[in-house]
Amino acid sequence: xxxxxxxxxxxxxxxxxxxxxxxxxxxxxxxxxxxxxxxxxxxxxxxxxxxxxxxxxxxxxxxxxxxxxxxxxxxxxxxxxxxxxxxxxxxxxxxxxxxxxxxxxxxxxxxxxxxxxxxxxxxxxxxxxxxxxxxxxxxxxxxxxxxxxxxxxxxxxxxxxxxxxxxxxxxxxxxxxxxxxxxxxxxxxxxxxxxxxxxxxxxxxxxxxxxxxxxxxxxxxxxxxxxxxxxxxxxxxxxxxxxxxxxxxxxxxx
Amino acid sequence: xxxxxxxxxxxxxxxxxxxxxxxxxxxxxxxxxxxxxxxxxxxxxxxxxxxxxxxxxxxxxxxxxxxxxxxxxxxxxxxxxxxxxxxxxxxxxxxxxxxxxxxxxxxxxxxxxxxxxxxxxxxxxxxxxxxxxxxxxxxxxxxxxxxxxxxxxxxxxxxxxxxxxxxxxxxxxxxxxxxxxxxxxxxxxxxxxxxxxxxxxxxxxxxxxxxxxxxxxxxxxxxxxxxxxxxxxxxxxxxxxxxxxxxxxxxxxxxxxxxxxxxxxxxxxxxxxxxxxxxxxxxxxxxxxxxxxxxxxxxxxxxxxxxxxxxxxxxxxxxxxxxxxxxxxxxxxxxxxxxxxxxxxxxxxxxxxxxxxxxxxxxxxxxxxxxxxxxxxxxxxxxxxxxxxxxxxxxxxxxx
Numbered sequence: 001x002x003x004x005x006x007x008x009x010x011x012x013x014x015x016x017x018x019x020x021x022x023x024x025x026x027x028x029x030x031x032x033x034x035x036x037x038x039x040x041x042x043x044x045x046x047x048x049x050x051x052x053x054x055x056x057x058x059x060x061x062x063x064x065x066x067x068x069x070x071x072x073x074x075x076x077x078x079x080x081x082x083x084x085x086x087x088x089x090x091x092x093x094x095x096x097x098x099x100x101x102x103x104x105x106x107x108x109x110x111x112x113x114x115x116x117x118x119x120x121x122x123x124x125x126x127x128x129x130x131x132x133x134x135x136x137x138x139x140x141x142x143x144x145x146x147x148x149x150x151x152x153x154x155x156x157x158x159x160x161x162x163x164x165x166x167x168x169x170x171x172x173x174x175x176x177x178x179x180x181x182x183x184x185x186x187x188x189x190x191x192x193x194x195x196x197x198x199x200x201x202x203x204x205x206x207x208x209x210x211x212x213x214x215x216x217x218x219x220x221x222x223x224x225x226x227x228x229x230x231x232x233x234x235x236x237x238x239x240x241x242x243x244x245x246x247x248x249x250x251x252x253x254x
Numbered sequence: 255x256x257x258x259x260x261x262x263x264x265x266x267x268x269x270x271x272x273x274x275x276x277x278x279x280x281x282x283x284x285x286x287x288x289x290x291x292x293x294x295x296x297x298x299x300x301x302x303x304x305x306x307x308x309x310x311x312x313x314x315x316x317x318x319x320x321x322x323x324x325x326x327x328x329x330x331x332x333x334x335x336x337x338x339x340x341x342x343x344x345x346x347x348x349x350x351x352x353x354x355x356x357x358x359x360x361x362x363x364x365x366x367x368x369x370x371x372x373x374x375x376x377x378x379x380x381x382x383x384x385x386x387x388x389x390x391x392x393x394x395x396x397x398x399x400x401x402x403x404x405x406x407x408x409x410x411x412x413x414x415x416x417x418x419x420x421x422x423x424x425x426x427x428x429x430x431x432x433x434x435x436x437x438x439x440x441x442x443x444x445x446x447x448x449x450x451x452x453x454x455x456x457x458x459x460x461x462x463x464x465x466x467x468x469x470x471x472x473x474x475x476x477x478x479x480x481x482x483x484x485x486x487x488x489x490x491x492x493x494x495x496x497x498x499x500x501x502x503x504x505x506x507x508x509x510x511x512x513x514x515x516x517x518x519x520x521x522x523x524x525x526x527x528x529x530x531x532x533x534x535x536x537x538x539x540x541x542x543x544x545x546x547x548x549x550x551x552x553x554x555x556x557x558x559x560x561x562x563x564x565x566x567x568x569x570x571x572x573x574x575x576x577x578x579x580x581x582x583x584x585x586x587x588x589x590x591x592x593x594x595x596x597x598x599x600x601x602x603x604x605x606x607x608x609x610x611x612x613x614x615x616x617x618x619x620x621x622x623x624x625x626x627x628x629x630x631x632x633x634x635x636x637x638x639x640x641x642x643x644x645x646x647x648x649x650x651x652x653x654x
Contacts, residue, residue: 041466073534075508088529088532089530090527090528090529090533091530091535092522092523092526092527092531092598093526093527093598094518094521094522094523094525094526094598095523095526099519103519103523103530103531103534104534104536104538105534105535106516106519108516109622110514113512113514113515114510114514114515114517115515115516115517116515116516117515117516117519118452118456119453119456119457120456120457120459120460120462121456121460123457123460123462124461124462127462129401142274143274143277143278146274161333182306224296236344
């Protein structure tokens with residue numbers, strides 16, 4: 001098995017008296033897509049927020065590239081090479097794809113130009129990135145507000161990988177999408193892994209998304225690791241059973 | 255037309271529909287068409303309308319509203335509003351007059367001080383808005399009244415500073431003619447061509463599709479025709495009036511800032527999705543404060559220009575208590591020009607067209623001998639029609 005790039009061990013997180021996560025462990029490997037599934041309140045989002053630096057765990061270790069790291073804020077985690085795409089995407093509908101990709105990180109001219117945006121350089125870079133991700137059908141000059149849900153989701157993901165992270169965390173990328181749009185996102189997720197990124201996807205869409213597009217499925221239940229499956233050796237029913245607690249936890253991932 | 259651009263790459267991006275472009279970089283086209291229609295209408299109604307003397311007046315009439323609207327666009331783009339711009343223009347002009355008349359400050363210094371006061375007032379209002387989270391229309395409504403009060407305090411017992419022969423009057427009275435005027439226009443055209451040309455060249459160097467005709471030649475020809483047209487028309491009269499030169503220069507600078515710079519991009523981003531902007535690392539509060547400071551400074555300058563034209567300041571400077579017609583017309587100018595009150599949409603050049611439309615209606619109806627009440631009614635209806643057209647275009651540009 002490949003060496004994990006990001007590794008959590010024994011993560012516990014309380015909110016007041018509520019135990020959101022208890023002794024949770026998770027590994028993400030380069031080139032692999034891991035699905036994080038679980039019922040509402042199972043602790044999926046909390047775990048992603050621990051990984052992205054929004055929450056600090058009460059106990060447990062966070063290892064990145066084999067070294068233990070003390071994570072304290074989201075910017076630090078992003079700089080380290082772990083990018084998170086949240087459900088609301090955080091796109092500006094009145095700006096085009098290039099402007100959204102570079103928002104807050106514009107390439108600009110010197111001060112005496114008033115920090116003029118170097119549009120051409122940004123557009124070329126955006127073009128390269130979208131091409132590498134096989135997203136070249138996305139228009140660079142249309143406002144993203146005029147685009148489909150799947151395209152918007154893909155732009156948000158492309159933005160997260162623009163600065164070459166090693167890990168991408170996707171919070172429910174298919175929640176509001178049609179079946180065909182979800183397929184587009186699935187293609188992109190596998191494309192990211194084929195470029196050597198470690199990808200974590202939270203999804204409820206077991207049958208149409210998770211089984212087809214991920215390598216491993218990690219199930220959380222009531223804030224604990226409930227099961228781990230190889231995506232190709234498992235049925236949707238087995239995953240759902242593990243989510244709701246119908247079966248004992250099984251570990252087939254090895 | 256021959257195209258000097260490199261051949262388009264095989265991964266051609268889908269072409270954007272006309273409605274989509276009207277919602278973006280061509281958002282000023284409907285109002286420009288409306289302005290031309292108004293011109294044609296009034297030309298048929300009055301022999302005087304198209305004379306260079308009248309058009310010169312019309313242009314100068316539009317500058318005060320136009321300059322205030324220009325600054326207001328920055329605030330509107332971020333999704334906020336500043337209802338104190340007219341009051342700011344009033345208090346700044348009185349402050350400037352007081353510095354000149356009572357303290358003998360040199361005129362340029364007094365003007366600078368007035369503009370700085372406007373900027374500080376704008377920044378302070380915005381600081382309050384961002385700090386406490388009170389809606390900007392409430393804060394600036396209150397600030398406007400406070401400024402009205404201060405304006406009364408600053409005025410002498412006579413209620414008026416007379417600025418005749420004070421030196422301030424020269425600001426509006428100066429006309430630039432001959433080689434100097436041509437030089438200015440040439441400078442403006444060359445600067446504009448340099449900006450457009452550098453965009454084109456950098457796109458070409460980056461191997462991106464770049465059309466010289468559509469990206470450089472056409473815009474430069476349009477701007478050159480407009481400026482040379484204005485110059486030739488006004489040369490017949492007394493030359494280029496200083497207010498018009500200042501308005502157009504500010505328009506150029508502000509257009510560059512909003513459409514070319516990082517700050518400009520942030521204005522649009524914040525107006526559409528402030529939370530997304532914040533998460534992208536943009537210092538939203540700082541950008542908003544800067545936008546309000548620009549609006550305040552521009553309003554102050556508009557007020558000073560107005561004082562210079564009317565040769566004095568009084569209680570009624572800045573539109574009188576509450577801002578009156580000056581406030582409403584400044585907001586209307588921006589909105590008629592296609593700037594959304596909800597933030598994130600519109601262009602600075604819209605302030606020019608909006609202000610020209612308001613001045614044209616006022617001037618044209620005046621020449622036709624129509625009374626003042628009809629002028630107000632027509633301006634109000636125009637505002638509603640302009641915003642309705644704008645909304646219609648926006649709706650068409652949306653998917654589904």
